[in-house]
Each structure stands twice: as structure tokens, then as C-alpha cells.
Amino acid sequence: MVLGLGTGSTAKHAVTRIGELLHQGKLTNIIGIPTSKMTHELALSVGIPLSDLDSHPVVDLAIDGADEVDPYMNLVKGRGGSLLREKMIEGACKKFVVIVDESKLVEHIGGSGLAMPVEIVPFCWKFTAERLRLLFEEAGCVAKLRMDRESGEPFVTDNKNYIIDLYFEKDIGDLTVASDAILRLPGVVEHGMFLGMATTLIVAGELGVRVKNK
Numbered sequence: 001m002v003l004g005l006g007t008g009s010t011a012k013h014a015v016t017r018i019g020e021l022l023h024q025g026k027l028t029n030i031i032g033i034p035t036s037k038m039t040h041e042l043a044l045s046v047g048i049p050l051s052d053l054d055s056h057p058v059v060d061l062a063i064d065g066a067d068e069v070d071p072y073m074n075l076v077k078g079r080g081g082s083l084l085r086e087k088m089i090e091g092a093c094k095k096f097v098v099i100v101d102e103s104k105l106v107e108h109i110g111g112s113g114l115a116m117p118v119e120i121v122p123f124c125w126k127f128t129a130e131r132l133r134l135l136f137e138e139a140g141c142v143a144k145l146r147m148d149r150e151s152g153e154p155f156v157t158d159n160k161n162y163i164i165d166l167y168f169e170k171d172i173g174d175l176t177v178a179s180d181a182i183l184r185l186p187g188v189v190e191h192g193m194f195l196g197m198a199t200t201l202i203v204a205g206e207l208g209v210r211v212k213n214k
């Protein structure tokens with residue numbers, strides 16, 4: 001089985017557990033494809049054999065967290081900065097399981113007041129940030145370059161790009177239209193809306209765990 005290994009504090013539990021099951025001999029014939037350098041390191045440290053999409057273009061199952069999930073299982077991802085590799089690997093999956101707690105559930109994607117990440121090339125990033133802001137001007141968009149908290153320098157992704165975090169005052173409307181408009185802008189590499197990709201959602205709440213399938 002080829003497994004997409006997600007990134008973030010939730011995915012970390014899954015990756016660690018997969019390593020434990022391999023070690024105990026309860027899982028065999030697993031190859032992991034990590035969605036970030038951080039997950040790559042973690043997976044190696046727990047003994048998961050790794051590969052990539054070039055060698056395994058079809059992924060059987062991916063497991064990851066998310067930052068927002070709407071009632072249709074559309075997601076916002078990338079507040080951890082790994083959205084491009086996540087989208088490539090999770091987009092190549094037969095099954096994509098998303099694990100969140102109830103705090104991640106929203107009525108409308110982009111409406112939580114939290115960031116909608118967009119990965120862009122560093123070249124003339126201010127130009128691209130302004131084009132993004134203008135695209136969603138009617139929604140009261142603010143576009144901020146993500147900074148690295150430790151260094152105070154711009155945050156650089158695993159692919160050596162920057163991230164612009166978009167904040168909206170109002171609903172951004174049709175998500176497919178918004179997605180297409182963002183992707184048409186020169187300088188944009190990818191955005192954090194994962195539309196129609198999740199096949200299973202696992203939600204942990206005070207009353208227990210709920211599972212929703214597409």
C-alpha cells in the first residue's frame with residue numbers, strides 16, 4: 001500500500017502510529033510518501049520506508065489534518081505551510097482521510113477570519129500579493145506575507161516559495177470560481193482550498209468520534 005503521510009500536529013500522531021504498527025509487524029508492505037520535509041524526517045525516524053510520486057504516481061490512501069472543513073468536506077489547508085506537496089500527493093490518492101477536531105468545522109470556507117494560504121514565487125511577491133488582494137477586494141481581503149516567527153524573515157516553504165495569507169471580512173462566494181481566479185494569477189503556485197478532495201472525515205468532539213464518508 002502506498003500511503004500519503006500528512007503534515008501537522010494531527011498527522012504526526014498518524015505517522016507515529018503507522019511506524020509503531022510496522023515495528024510490531026501488524027502492518028507490512030507499506031510505502032510512505034511524505035507531504036513535507038518535516039514529515040519526511042519524522043517518518044524516517046519511526047522506520048517507515050519512503051518513496052515519492054515519481055516512483056508511485058497513484059497513492060492508495062492519504063491521512064492528514066486540516067485547518068477548516070465545511071459541511072461538504074471542502075478544506076482549507078496550509079497554515080502549516082505544506083499545501084503544495086499536500087495537494088499534489090492528496091490529489092493523487094484513491095482515498096483521502098482527514099482528521100480534525102470540532103474547532104476546525106466551519107459553515108463557509110474562508111469565513112472563519114483565519115488565514116487562507118496561497119503559495120507564490122518570491123519574485124516580485126508584493127505585486128502578486130496586491131493582485132490577490134484586488135481579486136477579493138469586495139470581500140474586504142487583506143493579504144499578508146507570512147513571516148517566520150523565529151527568524152523574522154519571510155517564511156520559506158519546502159519548495160522555496162513564499163506564502164501570502166489572505167484574510168476576508170466577507171464571504172468569498174463560489175469556491176470553484178475563487179480557486180480558478182487565484183490559480184490564473186501569474187506568480188501563484190497553489191492555494192490552500194482543497195475542494196472535493198476528502199473522501200472520509202473523522203471529527204473528534206466532546207461526545208466522541210464521528211466518521212463521515214463522501
Ligand SMILES: O=C(CO)[C@H](O)[C@H](O)COP(=O)(O)O
Nearest residue numbers: 008009010065077078080082
Ligand atoms: O495543512 C496543514 C499543513 O500545511 C495541516 O494539515 C493543517 O495546518 C492542520 O494542522 P494541525 O493538525 O496541526 O492542526
